[in-house]
Amino acid sequence: MKKVCLLLPNGFEAVEASVFTDVIGWNKEEGDGTTELVTVGTRKELKCTWNFTVIPEMVIDDADVNDFDALALPGGFEQAGFYEDAYREDVLAFIREFEKQGKVIASICVGALPLGKSGILQGRNATTYNLNNQLRQKQLAAMGANVIPDQSIVIDNNIITSYNPSTAFDVAFTLLESLTSRENTDHVKRLMGFLV
Known part of the structure; x- marks a missing residue:
């Protein structure tokens, strides 16, 4: 089983996080069944950009990079405190460890x-x-x-970045393909209505 860490700083955009939970979840239930996602928050209770409240499955202090195969990171708004949490030293060290181990890192919008x-x-x-x-x-x-x-999604070896919220599903599918295969990802896309 390949495990994705969905890292959630306070002030993240819910829609950018939800694409990862949906795509990885659809794959677990309807695709090849080889992926799962764990939400890891910077706090025990998080408030999204538009005041949606989320309780992550674990907090970053309890998360071990060795338990994961990939990192997913949504963006958020400065006004909602996103950068206060996203730029914390423990968050930056967590990101560095994923890179040190050569694991896939996918971000959406200002998650980069x-x-x-x-x-x-x-x-x-x-x-x-x-x-x-x-x-x-x-x-x-x-x-x-x-x-x-001017490129909507940029891939540099193991790192995927994108330029605004409109790219969210494409980033999540790119992550899934990197963890499974193009054939499996296309199968999940068809089930979700993205391919005919």
């Missing part, structure tokens, strides 16, 4: 910024939120990433 802050995107191709004067892409570039501004 904690990756950049951790240092794992130094000299690597990546992207992040692309609108609003490309403020977030400029921030990611200042962290050492080689930002590909």
Whole structure:
């Protein structure tokens, strides 16, 4: 069984997290059955960007990178406190350990910024939120990433980044394909109505 850690900082966007739970969950029940997802929060109770409250299955202090095969990280809003949690040293160290072990890391939108802050995107191709004067892409570039501004999803070896919430399902399916196969992912896409 391949286990995905869905890392949830306070202030994350629920829709960006939910695509991972749905795609990995659909695969567990209706696909090849080889994946499962565990929600790991920075707090025992989290408030999403739009005030939706979530209780994760475990907190980051109790999570061991060795128990997981991949890391998934949604973005969030500064006004909701996303960066306060996403830039905490324990979060950045957690991300660094996934990279050190060569595990797949998938982020959506500004979920790439904690990756950049951790240092794992130094000299690597990546992207992040692309609108609003490309403020977030400029921030990611200042962290050492080689930002590909007009590409919706950028894959650099084991790291997947994307440029806004519209890419969420595509990132989740890309993660699933990296853990299983193209054939299995297409099967799950068909079951979910993404392929005819």
